[in-house]
Amino acid sequence: MESPVEAQDAARPVRLGVLKRWERPAAGVAGGVLAGAGVAAVFVSRNQAGSATLVVIGGLFLLMAVSGRTIESVRFGDWEFTMAELRRQAAEQARSGRTDQAQATLHVLKKLSPVADRDPEVRAVEISLFENRVVEAVEAARIEGEQVESHENADLGEPLAILVAQSGGVRIGVFAAYASNDSGRIxxxxxxxxxxxxxxxxxxxxxxxxxxxxxxxxxxxxxGIERDGGPPVGVETWASITEAGSLRPAVDYLLERVRGSRDEGITLPHQ
Known part of the structure; x- marks a missing residue:
């Protein structure tokens, strides 16, 4: 026998959140395209399950456009698909170092939920992925004879990774620079x-x-770090937090400064 909670859930198969004004037409366009593709595929494709999925997802986008609300969960019989579950999966994948899988999960989440970019939990996953890519880039920058010390649980002011260069065992601490919100400020x-x-x-x-x-x-x-004879600091700005760039030129530059070129100033790239 169903409990009152189960009965209530069954009566509300779709849970909703609020859409911004500009997101409603975007959802409508996406819904129309997906639903149209699904209907066409029904007649030309043998993959009826995939065609039906396109129709359903397109219908959900159209529902969001009409209602002005975003879908948080959908139930089909005994199967329930939730945005929260996608967020949880992406976070777990990011924590376990499965960076590409987590990025793919976020991509699906953002396709299904136009408000995902405003979700603090999604933002936290994106930061974790950025940190993962920074550590991967440090590993990729290492040359023969050098070592990388990873600090997964680094606190404020502690490097995510330390590259120990072969030249005199110079230790270069690497930080992932980001703001915890969309302002870009700290x-x-x-x-x-x-x-x-x-x-x-x-x-x-x-x-x-x-x-x-x-x-x-x-x-x-x-x-602040370089003040009063502090250690030299380099900056490498990536065009996107999802696409890693090479860190080796920056590492070599810092090694030169450590060797004595402290009179050379640092120029920060403008964003």
Whole structure:
């Protein structure tokens, strides 16, 4: 016998959230395209299950466009598909280092939910993926004779990874630079805490891999660490937090500075 909660859930197979005004026409267009493709596929494709899926998903997008609300969960008989489950899967994949899988899961989530970009949980997963890619880029930058120390649970001001270069065992701490929200800004108090902790680390140089942090906050971090004879700092700005760039040129640049080229200034790339 169904419990009151189960009966209530069965009566509400679709749970909704609020859409922004501009997202309604976007959902309508996506729904029309997907539903149309599904209907056409019914007549020309042998994959009836796939065709039906296109029709259903297209219908859900049209429902969002008409109602002005986003779908959080859909139930088909005994099967329930939830945005929360996709977020959970993406977070778990990111934590376990399955970066590409997590990125693919987020891609599906964003296709199904136009408001996913505003979701703090999605933002947290994207930050985890960015950190994963930074660590992977450090590993890729390592040459023969060098070592990489990964710090998965690094706190504020502690490098995600430390590259120990073959030239005199120079330790270069690598940070993933980002803001926890869409503003791209971090508080002055956070900058101060970060700088104090970083200067206490046993590193001869630091490298910031910038994803979303604003120029002025980057400058404050760099200047704070280098102040009063602090270790040299380099900055590598990626065009996208989902696409890693090569860090080897930045590593070589820092090695030169550690060897004595401290009079060379650092130029931060504008975003």
């Amino acid at each position: 508080d002055a108090s956070v900058v101060d805490q970060f700088v104090r902790r970083a200067r206490d680390m046993a590193c001869e140089a630091f490298l910031f891999v910038n994803g979303t942090l604003r120029q002025e906050d980057l400058e404050r971090l760099v200047e």
